[in-house]
Each structure stands twice: as structure tokens, then as C-alpha cells.
Amino acid sequence: MxxxxxxxxxxxxxxxxxxxxxxxxxxxxxxxxxxxxxxxxxxxxxxxxxxxxxxxxxxxxxxxxxxxxxxxxxxxxxxxxxxxxxxxxxxxxxxxxxxxxxxxxxxxxxxxxxxxxxxxxxxxxxxxxxxxxxxxxxxxxxxxxxxxxxxxxxxxxxxxxxxxxxxxxxxxxxxxxxxxxxxxxxxxxxxxxxxxxxxxxxxxxxxxxxxxxxxxxxxxxxxxxxxxxxxxxxxxxxxxxxxxxxxxxxxxxxxxxxxxxxxxxxxxxxxxxxxxxxxxxxxxxxxxxxxxxxxxxxxxxxxxxxxxxxxxxxxxxxxxxxxxxxxxxxxxxxxxxxxxxxxxxxxxxLAIPELMRLLMDVEGMSWEQAWNITFRTCAYTNHTILPEALERWPTQLLDNLLPRILEIIYYINHLFLIEVRRHFPGDEDRVRRMSIVEESENNQINMAHLAIVGSHAVNGVARIHSDLLKTTVFRDFYEMFPGRFQNKTNGITPRRWLLVCNPDLASLITERLGDGWVNHLGELRQLEPYAEDENFLQRLMEIKENNKLHLAEYIQTKYGVNVNVHSIFDVQVKRIHEYKRQLLNCLHAIVLYNRIKNNPNAPFTPRTIMIGGKAAPGYHTAKKIIKLFNNLARRINNDVDVGSKLKLVFLENYRVTLAEKIIPAADLSEQISTAGTEASGTGNMKFMLNGALTIGTLDGANIEMAEEAGEENIFIFGLKVHEINGVRRNYNPSRFYDELPELREAIDQLRAGFWSPDQSDLFMDLVDNLMHHDHYLVMADFKAYIDCQARVEAAYQDPLKWSRTCLLNIAASGKFSADRTIEEYAREIxxxxxxxxxxxxxxxxxxxxxxxxxx
Known part of the structure; x- marks a missing residue:
């Protein structure tokens, strides 16, 4: 017993x-x-x-x-x-x-x-x-x-x-x-x-x-x-x-x-x-x-x-x-x-050929049995349409390191191309495009193709991203397997990104709705009637101001910068990359500085611009953008004419714990990637849930956020995905330099070494990229961005209206719970x-x- x-x-x-x-x-x-x-x-x-x-x-x-x-x-x-x-x-x-x-x-x-x-x-x-x-x-x-x-x-x-x-x-x-x-x-x-x-x-x-x-x-x-x-x-x-x-x-x-x-x-x-x-x-x-x-x-x-x-x-x-x-x-x-x-x-x-190996070589199955199991068991989530980010491994490397795995990949591809030819007889160009093995002087294995062929479901992570997968980078595969492709718009956990990081706001919501929203974030829609309750809006503003005070204290302690807590806390935190366009944010900071210097007594909405994020160690341009922002901050923050009107802070060593301090304090969330380049974004959702307003392009999940909150409650600007290719066909970025005086002044300052007095040509490579190789259309979207920022400033002048818009964004953020995303994965994949x-x-x-x- x-x-x-x-x-x-x-x-x-x-x-x-x-x-x-x-x-x-x-x-x-x-x-x-x-x-x-x-x-x-x-x-x-x-x-x-x-x-x-x-x-x-x-x-x-x-x-x-x-x-x-x-x-x-x-x-x-x-x-x-x-x-x-x-x-x-x-x-x-x-x-x-x-x-x-x-x-x-x-x-x-x-x-x-x-x-x-x-x-x-x-x-x-x-x-x-x-x-x-x-x-x-x-x-x-x-x-x-x-x-x-x-x-x-x-x-x-x-x-x-x-x-x-x-x-x-x-x-x-x-x-x-x-x-x-x-x-x-x-x-x-x-x-x-x-x-x-x-x-x-x-x-x-x-x-x-x-x-x-x-x-x-x-x-x-x-x-x-x-x-x-x-x-x-x-x-x-x-x-x-x-x-x-x-x-x-x-x-x-x-x-x-x-x-x-x-x-x-x-x-x-x-x-x-x-x-x-x-x-x-x-x-x-x-x-x-x-x-x-x-x-x-x-x-x-x-x-x-x-x-x-x-x-x-x-x-x-x-x-x-x-x-x-x-x-x-x-x-x-x-x-x-x-x-x-x-x-x-x-x-x-590599889970696909590895599962085949284990089932055949270890468990003794036939190819057909093993493939049936592998295909039904595996599913693939794609996170990027940027061609340069897609993995390709040289066959020579695989042959040396994983010879058995390469054999299995070759046979998967052999059988797959037979199927392609059966679906599209005579279309050898399509066969070449769809092959898992990209044949050239140095053959490579296209890992995305392997993942699609070996998975019963393929999903993108925002509706526009999933649509672009089907119409651009994986169009051939979608035409062959239309039922295999799905969308699963990303989400965030409301536990960490509200209960943990913003307990005062979480308590206010619970006070009015009970705590069911924590597991069913869609219940936040019940907050919408409070948009007409001035007492509630006042409490919302007090919570935001308290969060801003905490962040301001951190900034003062960490960086010795005294920021104005009544200024717009304008935040862009994410990996530093050209497509995320921190450079556009830098140009806006230069424009604001020049406006103050050109007319110090003009009305000005105070703003604290914060950028945080890491550049990959070998990514020269991203590191140069960080250096530029820090040079801007050094000059602007110490200019007596500017005073408390404008401050710049680079938030060093951005990570989860720092995000928990920053996001509840933000007024404005910068989501300004070139349309069609950001798969989804999840930082945008965290800011929305915590009552920051978004300035952004119609890219990634921004589109669905605008649908949920209403376009009148989000600041949208810039070229749309369907316009991008047309613009790029005859794109001359220097035209915008000629036409826009504030842009020209900013570029000239960078070129002349105004922001780098110790090394006048320090930012010439950034200038050259903007003027001649502006792949991510910073120059083309510049005016729309500057004009949209003016709308932000005008809206911030009315605190009650701003707070009402913040509340409507919080109430509309229920769709962006990871619980909803996982429910969809669970039921549909x-x-x-x-x-x-x-x-x-x-x-x-x-x-x-x-x-x-x-x-």
C-alpha cells in the first residue's frame, strides 16, 4: 500500500x-x-x-x-x-x-x-x-x-x-x-x-x-x-x-x-x-x-x-x-x-527535416508516413517580408555540418517540384522561383520555402502583413496553396503590460469594470461611456502625470537631464533600423530646434523627444543614427534659448524592465516605419493600452489600431503601401530638398557639420543616403510627418480632449490581447x-x- x-x-x-x-x-x-x-x-x-x-x-x-x-x-x-x-x-x-x-x-x-x-x-x-x-x-x-x-x-x-x-x-x-x-x-x-x-x-x-x-x-x-x-x-x-x-x-x-x-x-x-x-x-x-x-x-x-x-x-x-x-x-x-x-x-x-529524420531513421517509418505526420504537426509564423532578412543557408555549409538533414531537404524539394510542375505545367520560371534549393554559383537553401512546404498552416502577424505575404514575397505559394495561408494579428499580455507596469491605471479600470477585463480585454469597450465623464478623465490625466513624474525622476537621476513633465512625452523605442525611421524623428527634432532659434518668442508646445533601442553591433548606419540623436541632444539640451521647450533623451540600454517605466508615461507613440516594412509591431499595442496616442503610418498593426479606435483618434500620415512602388519607380529624393525649406535647412546643417563641430563630415554618409539612396522614403514622407506633428501639438493644447482620445484608445485596445491571438492559433491552427x-x-x-x- x-x-x-x-x-x-x-x-x-x-x-x-x-x-x-x-x-x-x-x-x-x-x-x-x-x-x-x-x-x-x-x-x-x-x-x-x-x-x-x-x-x-x-x-x-x-x-x-x-x-x-x-x-x-x-x-x-x-x-x-x-x-x-x-x-x-x-x-x-x-x-x-x-x-x-x-x-x-x-x-x-x-x-x-x-x-x-x-x-x-x-x-x-x-x-x-x-x-x-x-x-x-x-x-x-x-x-x-x-x-x-x-x-x-x-x-x-x-x-x-x-x-x-x-x-x-x-x-x-x-x-x-x-x-x-x-x-x-x-x-x-x-x-x-x-x-x-x-x-x-x-x-x-x-x-x-x-x-x-x-x-x-x-x-x-x-x-x-x-x-x-x-x-x-x-x-x-x-x-x-x-x-x-x-x-x-x-x-x-x-x-x-x-x-x-x-x-x-x-x-x-x-x-x-x-x-x-x-x-x-x-x-x-x-x-x-x-x-x-x-x-x-x-x-x-x-x-x-x-x-x-x-x-x-x-x-x-x-x-x-x-x-x-x-x-x-x-x-x-x-x-x-x-x-x-x-x-x-x-x-x-530545420524542425521539418529533423522530424522526418527522427521518424524514418529512428522510428523506422516510410517517407510517406513520416511526411504525413510532419506536415500535419508543423505550422510556420512569418515575421518579415524584407528580402534581406529571409534566411538562406549555403548547401556547402549544410553538407558539412548536417549531411543527413541536407539529404532530406533535397528529397523534400524533389517531390515538391514534381507537384509544382503538375499544378503549373510548362512554367519552369515558377518552378525555379518556388524551389527550396536556390541554384546559383553557390547553391542555397531558402528556409522560408522549406517552412511553407513542410507546414499545414502559414500565418503573418497583422492583416496587411499577411496580405502582403500572399501578394508579394510568397505569391507563388499562395496561388498553389491558398487554404494554407492565414492571418494572426499579434497581441500583448495585459498582465505584464498593464497590471505590472501601470497598476494605478489597472486599478482605475477595475474600479469601474471589475477585474474580468484582465482575461477578456475586449471588456475595455465598456470604458467608452466614461469619455463624457470629466471626473474620470481627470483621474486618467492624474495617473498619466504621476507616471511622467516617475520617468522624469529616472531621467534626471540617470542622465542629469531635467525634463518638463508638462511637455509632450514623445517616445520612439524599438530596435534602431533604417526602416523604422528614427532618422525621420531626428529631422523633426532639428526642425523644432530651428523654429525656436529663428523665433524664440513664438508660441511653442513643449516636447520631450525620447528615442531608445539597440543597434546591431555591425550595423554602421544604425549606430550613426544613435550618434546623431545624441549630438542633437547635447546641443539642444544646453541651449539657453531653448530652455524647457525642447529636450532630447536617448534612453540607454532599452529592455523589458525599462519599457515598463517608459510606456505608462508616454503621451505620443512613434510608429513611423515605411508602409509595408513593419510586419506588425507590438510596442504600438503596449502604448495604446497605456493611454498614449499613436503617430504612425498605415503599416503593420497600426491599420487595425486605427480601425478599432477610429482614424480620428490616431495621427496617421505618409505614403500608403499601394503608393510605394509608384513613388519608387521615379524617385528623386533631392526634389524634396529643393521644395521644402525646413528640410533643406536641416540637411544643410548636417552637411556643414553644425551638429558635429569636432568632425564636420561625420554625418555626410547619412546625408548622402537621404539625398541619393533614400530607400525607406524619409524625404518623401517628411512634410506629411511634420504636418501631422503640428496636429499633435494642436490636440495637446486641449487637455480634456486629449485625455478623452486617450481613453478611447484604451477602450479600443481589446483586440490586441495575446489571449485573443492565442485563441485564434488554438482553434484555427x-x-x-x-x-x-x-x-x-x-x-x-x-x-x-x-x-x-x-x-
Whole structure:
């Protein structure tokens, strides 16, 4: 008889509480947290309160919260195994998680008791939260989207696993030296990570190099170099539903036998040092500049991720049996009904040939059986239409690094081109365009084509983006597979991007609507009647002003710049890239400065222009734009004629934690990319939800935001997508220089070294690009942008009207919840239903029904 089976009901309850780590709902919850906190401080960290630092206190609290999660985590996976649910495997090379503590305690509903417990020790919760390092395992939107999706999948009760890489170094830390960006390593793990649990027992073996041997039809990949993929699990809590999912990040390790020959030859030091070759795979996140450049290490990372993740998913599938885990599944017929692999961009596209390899070479299936399973299981999300950003890998590199995978890709392409010729007989040009293998002097594999061919669903991330995929870059594929293409407009999690970062606004909304909006963001529409309630609008303005004060204090402390909190907080925060057009923002700052200097006594709407974002280390033009903005700031901020009318601030080292300070304080959100270049954007949604107004082009999700809020409540300017090609055919950017005096004055100042007195020709390359190579149409959209900014200034003169417009934007932001996005993925791609039921907490039901699970 098992221990649980022989226990009384009181024993069971005590065991449940013990397993959960904290006695939730048993006695005084605050006392339980205090007890666990002291236990971790004394016994895990071996510190007492007299010699512990805030960093120690943070770790003790994080471990206490993780204890609170542990019983829910086990209970969640028991539930998944008992119900034999379909598992969603979200494969992404980036997860831009940020900090975990505050988001987790809010999702668990224990913020107040944690605050009270820390206060009883003389500690402030927010100060401990500031001790946490950002998990900067992403470059920007793609990685942050993946993190939002994890939150939503847990909140919707989906059995989801995020699969990524545990980079030792995340996105680089950005510092400024004389106005130039300097990159510093981001060793985010230097103090340890209290959230993760290493799962050595689920380590997978990933193969590289070697040769392929065909013996009587039996394929073997021999003489490979093996790298071990060690999984580290971080829990992801759903919002107040007791669901805890996981993001599993793989760390590369060399096997004990790595380069054993060197040991045998007596070269111990070389043998040990050469282990780094294998372990470098998970050493560093590649900075993204939207310009694909093939690098062997990056290809290794992509294959390492998919091979380890797919092996792990197959292991778990084989161990799953309804209600029983010690019986192994031997049939793969149910595989597509029990697993879905979502490819977050082309980085995990090698999952398609790798799954084929595992099913054929390891599980012994025929090609037809394996392809049927692979095609039904995989789905692909595209994030860019920029041709230079699409991945292409040289066949020579693949042949050396992954010879078996290249063989499978060749055969996938062979069968696919037969199908193309059957659909479009005689159209060999189309066959060439659609081929996965791009034949030239140096043949390449087009990873987007591979992802489309091997996936049953392909989606863009905003309606215009999805339409452009079908009519431009993937038009041939859409004509052949029209039913395969879908749209899934991106979303953000309202938990982090309102509850966590703007608690005062969240409380005001809850006061009027209740808290149902947190899980059903569409309920924000019920705020619309308050647009005529001046008292409500006044409170909204007070919250915004308080958020602006907090940001102003940060800016004063960090940069020594005293900003006017009554000015327009004009914010553009995103990766620095030419298509995002931070340069257009810089030109506007120059125009405003010149207006003040030319007529110091004229009426002027005060403005604080803030730009934040990182340039990829090798992206010269992006770095030059940062230098330009910093030079503008140095001169403008110290000009007595300008005073408090205009300030410029570069927000150094932009990351998730800094975004949580900036976004609630913004008045104006700059979303000014060239129409047709931004796939969706998610920063635009965060600003909208927090009551900032948008100035932007009709690009990405801006279009849908304008539809939801009404075009009268958003500042739209510039060329539209259907106009771009016509303009480019006969584009002469210097014409705008001749026709627009304010633009000419700004260009002349850049050319003459007015903004770079120490090096007069410093910005000549930017001038040359604008005048002769203006691919992103900065000059063409300049006047429309300047005129639109004048409309912004006029609107800001009427605080009540501005506040009313802000409220209408908040009320219209419900569509842009990641919960809605994930619901659409679930129903229309993964064929699963969201589950809004709350799983009982560990203390609410004994564990007598529990079953063992493979995590």
C-alpha cells in the first residue's frame, strides 16, 4: 500500500500542503510566506538578515514564490497526463522574458501578502524586484511576442511548452561613450537564476558533422560529433487559474567522451579546452539587424534547438497514455492529434527535416508516413517580408555540418517540384522561383520555402502583413496553396503590460469594470461611456502625470537631464533600423530646434523627444543614427534659448524592465516605419493600452489600431503601401530638398557639420543616403510627418480632449490581447480549445489521485 493510499484525509491535506511548498489558504498565508522566506535565507543561501543584501533577499523571495508554484506545477502536469491533452510546442530561438518575480506574484494573486510579508521584515517589495536581472534572451519584438504567448497559453489553460536556448549571454548591454553605442556583455546568469530547475534526466544528444551511410536501404548518420542538450525549466504561471506551464531552455554541454583522443595522446589541456567548441552553441544570443548573414554558429544553434526539442517531445509522447505513464506508446498514428510544433519564424525551420529524420531513421517509418505526420504537426509564423532578412543557408555549409538533414531537404524539394510542375505545367520560371534549393554559383537553401512546404498552416502577424505575404514575397505559394495561408494579428499580455507596469491605471479600470477585463480585454469597450465623464478623465490625466513624474525622476537621476513633465512625452523605442525611421524623428527634432532659434518668442508646445533601442553591433548606419540623436541632444539640451521647450533623451540600454517605466508615461507613440516594412509591431499595442496616442503610418498593426479606435483618434500620415512602388519607380529624393525649406535647412546643417563641430563630415554618409539612396522614403514622407506633428501639438493644447482620445484608445485596445491571438492559433491552427477552468490548488484537493509524470 502506498503512503498516500494509507493516509487519513487530514494526512492527505497536510501532504498536499507540504508538496505545494506553502500552505495556501491554510491559516495565515502571510505567515507561510515569511516562514518560507526565512528558511531559504538561512538554509538555501546560508545568510541571516543582519548580513544579507537586497540581492540575497530577492533570491530568498523568488525561491519562496517558486515553492508556491511547485505544487501547482506538478498538479498541472498531472492534469495534462490524466486528460491526455494535445501539447503545443512553441519553438523559438528567442524568448525576451525580462523579469519574472512581479509578473508571477500578480498572476498567482499573492502580491498583497508578499508586500505585507516583506514589510514586516523592513523590506520593500519593489526594491527587491529591482534586484532581478532581465532575462534578455531576445532582440526585440519576436522574442517579446514569444514571452507574451507563454503567458497567454498558461492563462488559457493550454498544455504548452516554450522551447528555446539558455544563452549564457543575452542581448548585449548598451552603454554610451561620447554619444556612440558601446556593447558590453550581458552575463545575466552571474548571480544565478532562482527560477530555473535543471533536468539532467531529460538531456538529449544532438549530432553534427559525420557522414551518411546507406546499407541496403537502411540510412545511418555515422561518425558524428555529439553535443549534449541539457534542459533548464522555468515555470510560467497562468493568471489566477493555478496552471503552471514551462519554458524549457537548452544548454549545450560536451559529452564526457568529447575529444577523448587528446586524452589518450596526453594533451589533457587541449581536450578540456576543446569542449568549449561544443558548449559555445549556447554561449551567446546573436544580435539581430534584420539583415541575414549566414554564420556557422547560428546554424548550429538552430539545429541544436530543434533536434533537442523534437526528441524531447517524442519522448514525452511515447510516455503518454491516458491515466498511465508506465506504458509506452508505440504507434505514431495519433502524433499530429497530440502534438503541434509552431515555428516562430524560419529559425526553427530545420524542425521539418529533423522530424522526418527522427521518424524514418529512428522510428523506422516510410517517407510517406513520416511526411504525413510532419506536415500535419508543423505550422510556420512569418515575421518579415524584407528580402534581406529571409534566411538562406549555403548547401556547402549544410553538407558539412548536417549531411543527413541536407539529404532530406533535397528529397523534400524533389517531390515538391514534381507537384509544382503538375499544378503549373510548362512554367519552369515558377518552378525555379518556388524551389527550396536556390541554384546559383553557390547553391542555397531558402528556409522560408522549406517552412511553407513542410507546414499545414502559414500565418503573418497583422492583416496587411499577411496580405502582403500572399501578394508579394510568397505569391507563388499562395496561388498553389491558398487554404494554407492565414492571418494572426499579434497581441500583448495585459498582465505584464498593464497590471505590472501601470497598476494605478489597472486599478482605475477595475474600479469601474471589475477585474474580468484582465482575461477578456475586449471588456475595455465598456470604458467608452466614461469619455463624457470629466471626473474620470481627470483621474486618467492624474495617473498619466504621476507616471511622467516617475520617468522624469529616472531621467534626471540617470542622465542629469531635467525634463518638463508638462511637455509632450514623445517616445520612439524599438530596435534602431533604417526602416523604422528614427532618422525621420531626428529631422523633426532639428526642425523644432530651428523654429525656436529663428523665433524664440513664438508660441511653442513643449516636447520631450525620447528615442531608445539597440543597434546591431555591425550595423554602421544604425549606430550613426544613435550618434546623431545624441549630438542633437547635447546641443539642444544646453541651449539657453531653448530652455524647457525642447529636450532630447536617448534612453540607454532599452529592455523589458525599462519599457515598463517608459510606456505608462508616454503621451505620443512613434510608429513611423515605411508602409509595408513593419510586419506588425507590438510596442504600438503596449502604448495604446497605456493611454498614449499613436503617430504612425498605415503599416503593420497600426491599420487595425486605427480601425478599432477610429482614424480620428490616431495621427496617421505618409505614403500608403499601394503608393510605394509608384513613388519608387521615379524617385528623386533631392526634389524634396529643393521644395521644402525646413528640410533643406536641416540637411544643410548636417552637411556643414553644425551638429558635429569636432568632425564636420561625420554625418555626410547619412546625408548622402537621404539625398541619393533614400530607400525607406524619409524625404518623401517628411512634410506629411511634420504636418501631422503640428496636429499633435494642436490636440495637446486641449487637455480634456486629449485625455478623452486617450481613453478611447484604451477602450479600443481589446483586440490586441495575446489571449485573443492565442485563441485564434488554438482553434484555427492547433485544433485545440482554450480551457478557462481553474485547476484546484494543491491545498484544495488531496493528491491521492496523483500520477507520476514525465516533465
Amino acid at each position: 502506498s503512503t498516500l493510499a494509507g493516509s487519513t484525509s487530514d494526512d492527505l491535506r497536510r501532504k498536499a500542503i507540504s508538496i505545494s511548498g506553502i500552505g495556501a489558504h491554510e491559516g495565515n498565508e502571510e505567515e507561510s510566506i515569511k516562514k518560507q522566506f526565512n528558511r531559504h535565507l538561512h538554509y538555501t543561501l546560508v545568510k541571516d538578515r543582519s548580513n544579507a543584501s537586497n540581492k540575497d533577499f530577492f533570491h530568498a523571495l523568488a525561491l519562496t514564490v517558486r515553492d508556491y508554484l511547485s505544487g501547482r506545477w506538478l498538479r498541472t502536469y498531472q492534469h495534462y497526463y490524466r486528460e491526455d491533452v494535445k501539447r503545443i510546442c512553441y519553438l523559438s530561438l528567442e524568448f525576451y522574458i525580462g523579469r519574472t518575480l512581479k509578473n508571477t506574484i500578480i498572476n498567482l494573486g499573492i502580491q498583497e501578502v508578499c508586500e505585507a510579508a516583506m514589510k514586516s521584515f523592513g523590506l520593500k517589495l519593489d526594491e527587491l524586484e529591482d534586484m532581478e536581472e532581465d532575462a534578455g534572451l531576445g532582440n526585440g519584438g519576436l522574442g517579446r511576442l514569444a514571452a507574451c504567448f507563454l503567458d497567454s497559453m498558461a492563462t488559457l489553460g493550454l498544455a504548452a511548452y516554450g522551447y528555446g536556448i539558455r544563452y549564457d549571454y543575452g542581448i548585449f548591454a548598451q552603454t554610451m561613450k561620447n554619444g556612440w553605442q558601446v556593447e558590453e556583455p550581458d552575463l545575466w546568469l552571474k548571480d544565478g537564476n532562482p527560477w530555473e530547475i535543471v533536468r539532467h534526466e531529460y538531456t538529449q544528444r544532438v549530432h553534427f558533422f559525420g557522414r551518411v551511410v546507406n546499407t541496403d536501404g537502411r540510412i545511418e548518420w555515422k561518425d558524428t560529433q555529439v553535443v549534449l542538450a541539457v534542459p533548464y525549466d522555468t515555470p510560467v504561471a497562468g493568471y489566477k487559474n493555478n496552471v503552471v506551464n514551462v519554458v524549457r531552455l537548452w544548454s549545450a554541454r560536451a559529452p564526457d567522451s568529447f575529444n577523448l583522443q587528446f586524452f589518450n595522446d596526453g594533451d589533457y589541456v587541449k581536450a578540456v579546452c576543446d569542449r568549449n567548441i561544443a558548449e559555445n552553441i549556447s554561449r551567446v544570443l546573436y544580435p539581430n539587424d534584420n539583415m541575414f548573414e549566414g554564420k556557422t554558429l547560428r546554424l548550429k544553434q538552430e539545429y541544436f534547438l530543434v533536434s533537442a526539442s523534437l526528441q524531447d517531445a517524442i519522448r514525452r509522447y511515447k510516455a503518454s497514455q491516458p491515466g498511465v505513464v508506465d506504458i509506452t506508446r508505440t504507434s505514431f498514428e495519433e502524433f499530429p492529434d497530440k502534438l503541434a510544433f509552431q515555428l516562430n519564424d524560419t529559425h526553427p525551420a 492547433w485544433d485545440v480549445k482554450p480551457n478557462y477552468h481553474v485547476i484546484p490548488a494543491p491545498s484544495e484537493r488531496p493528491l491521492a489521485e496523483s500520477i507520476g509524470v514525465d516533465m
